[in-house]
Amino acid sequence: MAEEMLTLPKFEEASEIVKKVTQETKLVYSKYFSEQTGNKVYLKPENMQLTGAYKLRGAYYKISTLSEEERAKGLITASAGNHAQGVAYAAKLAGCKATVVMPTTTPLMKVNRTRSYGAEVVLHGDVFDEALAYANELAAEHGYTFIHPFNDLDVATGQGTIAMEIIKELPTVDYILVPIGGGGLCTGVATLAKLLNPKIKVIGVEPAGANCMQESLKEGKVVTLPSVNTIADGTAVKRPGDLLFPYIQINVDDIITIGDSELIVAFLDMVENHKMIVENSGLLTVAALKHLNVKKKKVVSILSGGNMDVITMASIVQHGLIQRDRVFTVSVLLPDKPGELAKVANLMAAEQGNVIKLEHNQFVSINRNAAVELRITVEAFGTDHKNKIVEALKEAGYRPKLVKSKNIYDV
Numbered sequence: 474m475a476e477e478m479l480t481l482p483k484f485e486e487a488s489e490i491v492k493k494v495t496q497e498t499k500l501v502y503s504k505y506f507s508e509q510t511g512n513k514v515y516l517k518p519e520n521m522q523l524t525g526a527y528k529l530r531g532a533y534y535k536i537s538t539l540s541e542e543e544r545a546k547g548l549i550t551a552s553a554g555n556h557a558q559g560v561a562y563a564a565k566l567a568g569c570k571a572t573v574v575m576p577t578t579t580p581l582m583k584v585n586r587t588r589s590y591g592a593e594v595v596l597h598g599d600v601f602d603e604a605l606a607y608a609n610e611l612a613a614e615h616g617y618t619f620i621h622p623f624n625d626l627d628v629a630t631g632q633g634t635i636a637m638e639i640i641k642e643l644p645t646v647d648y649i650l651v652p653i654g655g656g657g658l659c660t661g662v663a664t665l666a667k668l669l670n671p672k673i674k675v676i677g678v679e680p681a682g683a684n685c686m687q688e689s690l691k692e693g694k695v696v697t698l699p700s701v702n703t704i705a706d707g708t709a710v711k712r713p714g715d716l717l718f719p720y721i722q723i724n725v726d727d728i729i730t731i732g733d734s735e736l737i738v739a740f741l742d743m744v745e746n747h748k749m750i751v752e753n754s755g756l757l758t759v760a761a762l763k764h765l766n767v768k769k770k771k772v773v774s775i776l777s778g779g780n781m782d783v784i785t786m787a788s789i790v791q792h793g794l795i796q797r798d799r800v801f802t803v804s805v806l807l808p809d810k811p812g813e814l815a816k817v818a819n820l821m822a823a824e825q826g827n828v829i830k831l832e833h834n835q836f837v838s839i840n841r842n843a844a845v846e847l848r849i850t851v852e853a854f855g856t857d858h859k860n861k862i863v864e865a866l867k868e869a870g871y872r873p874k875l876v877k878s879k880n881i882y883d884v
Contacts, residue, residue, distance in 0.1 A: 479630055479664045479720060487534045488634045494533050494566060496523050500642050500773065505746040506759070511768040515646075516759075517639055520751050520779025524586070526707075527635060527777050528552075528559030528622075531657060534631030535620055536560075536567050544569045549617035551575070551608035553601045553654075553706050554583030555778050556622035561592035572617060574608040576600055580706070582782040600701065602711045623657030624714030633661025639773050640669050647770040650758035652777045653677040653686045653728070654708035660717040662775070663724035674726045676765070678757040680705040681730040686713045686721060690728065694718075704733045704789075707754030707778060734796065735760040741793040752781040753789075798856040800829070803863060805871040806844040809835060817847060820869055826862045827852040848876060 498518050506514040519527035536544070547570040550560045557573040564571035571592040575584060578599055588594050597607040605622075612619040621628065635658070639646060649666055651659040656677075663675040679687055680703035689696045697712040713721070739756040743749045751759070758774035765772065794800040807813045814833075821828055830850035853859045866873040 479626060479633070479661070481665075481668050483630050484633055484637060484661075484665045484668070487530075487630045488637045490534055490537050491530045491631055491634050494523070494563065495530060496521065498522060498638070500639065501747065503747065505742070506762055506774075510762050510765065510772075512648075512762075512765070513769075513771045514762060515643060515771070515773045516747070516749075517635060517773055517775045518749065519635065520749065520755055520776045522778075524555070524558040524562050524590075525778055525780040526555035526559065526752075526755075527632060527658060527775075528555040529562060530559075530634050531625075531628035531631035531661070532556065532559035532620065533563040533566070534634075535625060535627045536563050536569065538627050539618060543618040547572065547615070547617045548620055549574070549608055549612050549615075550620045550622060551601065551605040552587075552622050553604075553709065554579050554587070554780055555707055557583065557587040557592070557594075558590060558780070560620055561587045561590035565591045572608075572611065574598075574604045574611065576604045578706070580780070580782040580785060583780050586780070600711065601709060621714070623655030623710075624716050625657070626716060629657045629661040629664075629717060629720075631661070632658045633665040635775060636662040636665040636669070640666065640673075643771060643773065644670075645771055646673060646773055648674045648676060648765065648767070648772040650676050650678055650729075650761050650765075650772065650774045652705075652708055652754050652757045652775065653679045653713070654683075654710045654754065656686055656713045656717040656721055658775070658777060659686075659725060660714075660720045664720050667724045675724060676761065677721070677725045677728045678761040679728060679730050680708055680736075680754075680757065681732045683709045683711075684728070684730050685710055687728040687730060689713055689718060690722065690725075703753075704736060704785075705731075705753040705757060707752060707780075708757065729761045729764045731757050731760045731764075735763075737789050737793045737796060740789050741797070744790075749776070750779045750781060750786070751776045752778045753785075754778060798853060798859045800850065800852055801859050802830075802848055802850045802876040803866065804846055804848045804874045804876050805866060806846055807871065809845040814847070816869075817849070817866075817871070820865055821849070821851065821862070824862045824865050825854075825858075 682702035739759040832848040834846040
């Protein structure tokens with residue numbers, strides 16, 4: 474076991490090895506988040522990595538430690554997407570055959586990217602844990618060399634090279650925020666950060682609907698969640714790595730959990746203020762900035778990946794616009810006679826509301842002449858503007874009711 478431990482020499486070796494395949498991801502100072510939080514906030518943009526995520530580091534370092542015989546057998550892994558691409562790309566560079574088992578719910582972009590690096594992709598199971606079990610079956614059946622996406626100390630060592638880069642660039646860093654799925658990234662980063670400077674605080678960040686590490690820490694042992702429910706697909710893990718858990722217990726100072734609605738806000742914040750696409754799991758550390766009860770500290774948020782398909786992106790933008798009152802739906806009752814719709818349209822125009830959808834329902838009342846329902850979906854400048862439009866409708870005698878918006882851009 475001793476030679477398997479996470480040691481400074483191993484981290485130094487890994488840092489040199491992963492440099493051969495990784496892109497330099499220099500820290501980005503965030504004026505916006507610094508002003509929002511009262512801290513000096515820096516972003517570590519691993520979403521700009523060659524495979525769109527940090528996972529290439531652990532995969533490539535792990536493969537570098539394998540014997541020729543182990544490589545010749547062919548590699549197999551299970552992944553919700555980013556580790557898959559890391560292994561596929563690293564295996565291609567190393568000249569190995571790779572098979573990747575992915576959950577059937579994996580975004581199409583991640584599946585296609587993994588195939589584009591030359592790996593054979595097998596889709597199996599609804600969640601990562603089911604894909605993982607099947608990958609182990611295939612490994613036993615065909616004699617493949619299995620590379621675990623997180624529960625492996627060599628993989629964690631490769632991921633920890635991020636901490637080496639952060640501390641070299643910002644030696645006076647106070648806090649490092651790290652996303653947690655199974656715990657590989659957090660184990661590597663936290664362990665190396667504490668080896669280099671025990672005063673650095675390392676905070677793990679999990680989705681509220683997949684907080685397997687937080688629950689395990691509470692119990693003092695690795696536990697399995699009955700189910701997971703989060704839009705952060707890359708961190709939707711039921712059970713953290715048992716090999717990693719002791720390192721997390723010692724080196725992680727706290728765990729913050731984040732709700733899905735916070736990730737939606739964080740996505741828009743990143744697009745609007747940094748022109749960056751960050752996937753939901755990578756946004757955990759952005760959303761967590763508002764939960765830190767400190768001021769005037771140097772904080773680094775690790776953006777773990779940016780592999781998000783366009784359909785997911787569109788859905789998040791839509792929900793984000795609704796959350797920020799940039800889009801809302803209001804229902805009014807009006808007499809079913811010519812000219813009534815024009816009156817409402819003129820009122821909207823006067824208040825600078827941009828109507829994007831109208832629904833006309835004649836069957837809300839027995840007496841159509843007395844009332845028909847008009848549902849208006851409007852683009853506004855924000856909450857104040859929305860309230861102003863609703864107030865104008867009230868003053869005009871329409872008795873407006875706000876309606877929960879959904880699928881606002883459907884035709």
